[in-house]
Amino acid sequence: MNPADLLGALQRNLKQLAAFNDIAKALTSTLELKEVLKVIGATGSQMLGAERWSLLLADEGGMLNFEIAVGPGAERLKALAVVAGEGIAGTVYATGKARLVADVKNDPDFAPRFDQVTALATKSIVAVPLAVRGRTLGVLELVNGPGSPDFTQDDLHAATAIADFAAIAIDNAQNFQRVQELTLIDEHTGLGNVRALKLQLEREVARCRRFARPLSVCFIDLDKFKQVNDTHGHLAGSNILRQVGGLLRETARAVDPAFRYGGDEFALLLLETNMEGAQRAGLRVLDELSRRAFEISPGVTVSLSASIGCASFPEHGQTAEGLIEAADRAMYRVKRSGRNGVAVA
Numbered sequence: 001m002n003p004a005d006l007l008g009a010l011q012r013n014l015k016q017l018a019a020f021n022d023i024a025k026a027l028t029s030t031l032e033l034k035e036v037l038k039v040i041g042a043t044g045s046q047m048l049g050a051e052r053w054s055l056l057l058a059d060e061g062g063m064l065n066f067e068i069a070v071g072p073g074a075e076r077l078k079a080l081a082v083v084a085g086e087g088i089a090g091t092v093y094a095t096g097k098a099r100l101v102a103d104v105k106n107d108p109d110f111a112p113r114f115d116q117v118t119a120l121a122t123k124s125i126v127a128v129p130l131a132v133r134g135r136t137l138g139v140l141e142l143v144n145g146p147g148s149p150d151f152t153q154d155d156l157h158a159a160t161a162i163a164d165f166a167a168i169a170i171d172n173a174q175n176f177q178r179v180q181e182l183t184l185i186d187e188h189t190g191l192g193n194v195r196a197l198k199l200q201l202e203r204e205v206a207r208c209r210r211f212a213r214p215l216s217v218c219f220i221d222l223d224k225f226k227q228v229n230d231t232h233g234h235l236a237g238s239n240i241l242r243q244v245g246g247l248l249r250e251t252a253r254a255v256d257p258a259f260r261y262g263g264d265e266f267a268l269l270l271l272e273t274n275m276e277g278a279q280r281a282g283l284r285v286l287d288e289l290s291r292r293a294f295e296i297s298p299g300v301t302v303s304l305s306a307s308i309g310c311a312s313f314p315e316h317g318q319t320a321e322g323l324i325e326a327a328d329r330a331m332y333r334v335k336r337s338g339r340n341g342v343a344v345a
């Protein structure tokens with residue numbers, strides 16, 4: 001290698017090392033998956049030197065989705081999904097082994113449908129698995145057309161280094177997301193839990209205060225539910241709680257989230273809803289409860305009723321805590337007056 005080529009190679013290596021340092025810092029600075037993907041998207045282009053490139057992540061069903069697509073025709077790719085084993089990216093995901101394809105005409109794994117979607121021609125591909133702790137999360141794929149240089153081993157090494165960084169960051173972000181979801185979701189019903197209710201209610205109160213909009217919350221306490229547990233057991237009780245959670249999701253508007261507050265208590269957060277609307281929502285829940293037979297075991301059902309208390313912003317509380325306390329007091333008023341009813345604070 002002559003001195004000029006040696007100097008050029010050295011400069012490229014130094015630039016690449018600096019870029020690796022930048023991406024490593026950026027990827028370890030956040031645990032939000034969207035932010036991690038933004039960092040990879042922003043730094044990837046300057047490091048990869050490809051005409052087009054993409055990062056595909058596997059969903060729960062094992063389908064690969066284009067989370068990042070850069071270059072001509074990229075937006076069209078985002079509507080597609082790749083089956084494990086389909087094309088070069090799908091093959092890399094299925095096998096966990098990187099591929100360097102100098103000319104796709106000579107590779108039986110190449111899938112032309114992606115070129116048909118982008119209306120572009122592919123000649124050379126580098127595809128590297130995003131793997132961590134023996135699991136493959138997705139694929140980093142580089143594509144060059146006939147007018148660009150074929151990829152080399154150097155390109156494969158660079159893509160592998162980036163993929164290793166990216167896989168660790170994505171895995172950390174996905175684990176963080178799972179923990180966040182678990183800490184906000186009730187394991188028995190799949191509804192938001194008390195923490196989720198308080199967080200969302202605080203946000204909504206702030207929004208309604210700023211824009212002078214109505215907001216209501218209803219507390220729902222199942223009547224004599226202890227008798228169900230005592231008679232049929234806690235497993236049957238948990239099964240009924242799941243069914244009640246499903247009923248609340250079906251009865252409420254799509255924009256009104258339901259929560260399990262704890263025990264046999266639930267809550268509905270009613271957006272853009274005043275006192276009268278909250279009372280109507282509570283009566284709808286009572287009506288649905290009265291119509292349903294809740295199955296404990298095959299052929300064995302029970303009927304349920306509830307005591308429901310509703311409170312509205314700003315009439316009954318100026319804060320999230322104030323609204324919760326007001327709705328709770330209204331609910332206990334129903335309990336004391338005979339159960340199976342709705343009261344407004």
